[in-house]
Amino acid sequence: MKEIIKENEFIGRISEVQKNSFTILYKNEELPGKLRGRFYGMDAECIPVVGDYVKFIYNHDGDNMITEVCERKGILKRPDQAKTGVEQYMAANVDYTFIVTALNQNYNYNRIARYVSVALQGNSIPVVILTKADLCSNPGRYVTEVEGISDKVLVHAVSALYEIGMEELKEYMRPDVTICLAGSSGVGKSTLLNAVAGSEVMKTSSIRESDARGRHTTTHRQLYVCDCGTTIIDMPGMREIGMADVGEGIEDTFSDIAELERMCRFSDCRHDKEPGCAIRKAIDDGQLSEERFKLYKSLMTENERNYAKKKQIAKWVKQEKKAGRKKWN
Numbered sequence: 001m002k003e004i005i006k007e008n009e010f011i012g013r014i015s016e017v018q019k020n021s022f023t024i025l026y027k028n029e030e031l032p033g034k035l036r037g038r039f040y041g042m043d044a045e046c047i048p049v050v051g052d053y054v055k056f057i058y059n060h061d062g063d064n065m066i067t068e069v070c071e072r073k074g075i076l077k078r079p080d081q082a083k084t085g086v087e088q089y090m091a092a093n094v095d096y097t098f099i100v101t102a103l104n105q106n107y108n109y110n111r112i113a114r115y116v117s118v119a120l121q122g123n124s125i126p127v128v129i130l131t132k133a134d135l136c137s138n139p140g141r142y143v144t145e146v147e148g149i150s151d152k153v154l155v156h157a158v159s160a161l162y163e164i165g166m167e168e169l170k171e172y173m174r175p176d177v178t179i180c181l182a183g184s185s186g187v188g189k190s191t192l193l194n195a196v197a198g199s200e201v202m203k204t205s206s207i208r209e210s211d212a213r214g215r216h217t218t219t220h221r222q223l224y225v226c227d228c229g230t231t232i233i234d235m236p237g238m239r240e241i242g243m244a245d246v247g248e249g250i251e252d253t254f255s256d257i258a259e260l261e262r263m264c265r266f267s268d269c270r271h272d273k274e275p276g277c278a279i280r281k282a283i284d285d286g287q288l289s290e291e292r293f294k295l296y297k298s299l300m301t302e303n304e305r306n307y308a309k310k311k312q313i314a315k316w317v318k319q320e321k322k323a324g325r326k327k328w329n
C-alpha cells in the first residue's frame with residue numbers, strides 16, 4: 001500500500017480505540033488520532049475499528065486527523081449484548097480468526113460454531129485454538145469434534161503455559177498476516193499472544209476456580225505487531241456471541257447442509273416428512289448428524305430474527321430523524 005498519498009497525508013493502521021480517541025500505527029510509531037467532522041452522524045460501520053487502514057493528516061503537535069477508512073478486506077461483527085439490534089464492529093482486515101477455547105468448562109460446541117460463522121462472514125479463516133490442553137486427559141477427542149463443525153475450520157490443541165503444540169502455530173506467524181484472538185474471558189488469549197510474542201505484551205490473570213470464568217483482564221481491543229511482522233489483535237473476553245447479519249457466514253460454515261437443502265424435491269421443504277427430502281435422507285443414512293442440522297437451523301433462525309429487528313430499528317431511527325423529533329410529548 002502506498003504510504004504517502006499527498007503532502008502531509010499518510011496511511012496508517014488503527015491499533016487501539018478508546019471512545020473518540022484513536023491510536024494510529026505508522027512505521028512502528030503510535031500516533032494519537034481524531035476523526036474528521038464528517039464521520040459524525042455516519043453509520044457505526046463507517047467508523048474506524050482496530051485493524052482498519054486509515055488515511056490521516058499528520059499533525060506535528062497533537063492529534064492527527066483521520067480523513068478516510070481504506071477499503072476493508074472484511075470485518076468481524078456481532079449484535080451488541082443489550083440485544084438492541086445494534087451491531088458491534090470488532091476488528092477489520094483479519095486473515096485468521098483464532099477462536100480461543102479452553103479445554104475446561106469453557107468448551108462449547110455451539111459457541112465455536114457461532115464464532116466460525118462470524119469469522120467466515122468477516123472474510124477471515126477460522127482457526128480454533130483449544131488451549132489449556134494440559135488440563136484435559138483427551139484433547140484429541142475435542143479436536144475431532146471441532147473438525148466436525150465445518151470443513152472450513154482448522155484446529156490446534158495447545159498448552160501455552162507448558163509450550164506444547166505451539167510449534168503448529170508458527171505456520172500462521174508470517175509477515176503481512178493479521179490474526180485476531182477471540183473467545184471468552186480467561187481462556188488464555190493474552191497468554192497465547194505473550195507466548196508467540198516471546199515477552200509479556202499483555203496483562204493476564206488467573207481465572208475463578210469455582211467455574212473457570214475469567215476476570216475480563218483485557219479491557220479493550222489492542223493490535224500488536226510481533227518481531228516477525230505478524231499482526232495480532234487481542235480482544236476482551238466475550239460473554240456471548242449472537243448471530244445477526246451473518247447469514248452467509250452460517251451458510252459457509254454449514255455449506256454441506258445448505259447444499260443438501262438445495263437438493264430437496266420441494267424448494268419449501270421443511271425437512272420433516274416431505275417426500276424427496278435430501279436432509280432427512282442424509283440423516284437416515286448417517287451422513288449428517290441430527291444435532292448439527294438442528295444447530296444450523298437454530299443459528300439461521302436467530303440470525304434472521306436479529307437481522308429483521310436491526311432493520312426495523314434502523315427504519316424507525318430514519319423516520320424519527322426525518323421527522324426531526326426531539327422529544328416525545
Ligand SMILES: Nc1nc2c(ncn2[C@@H]2O[C@H](COP(=O)(O)OP(=O)(O)OP(=O)(O)O)[C@@H](O)[C@H]2O)c(=O)[nH]1
Pocket residue numbers: 131132133134135158159160161162184185186187188189190191192203204205206207214215216217218219235236237238
Ligand atoms: N493450565 C493452563 N493455564 C493457562 C494456559 N493458558 C493460559 N492459562 C491461564 O489462564 C488464565 C487466564 O489467561 P489470560 O491470558 O489472562 O486469558 P484471556 O483470554 O486473555 O482473558 P481476558 O483478558 O479476561 O479475556 C491465566 O491464569 C493463565 O495463566 C494453558 O495453556 N494452561
Ligand SMILES: [Mg+2]
Pocket residue numbers: 189190191202203204217218234235236237
Ligand atoms: Mg486477555
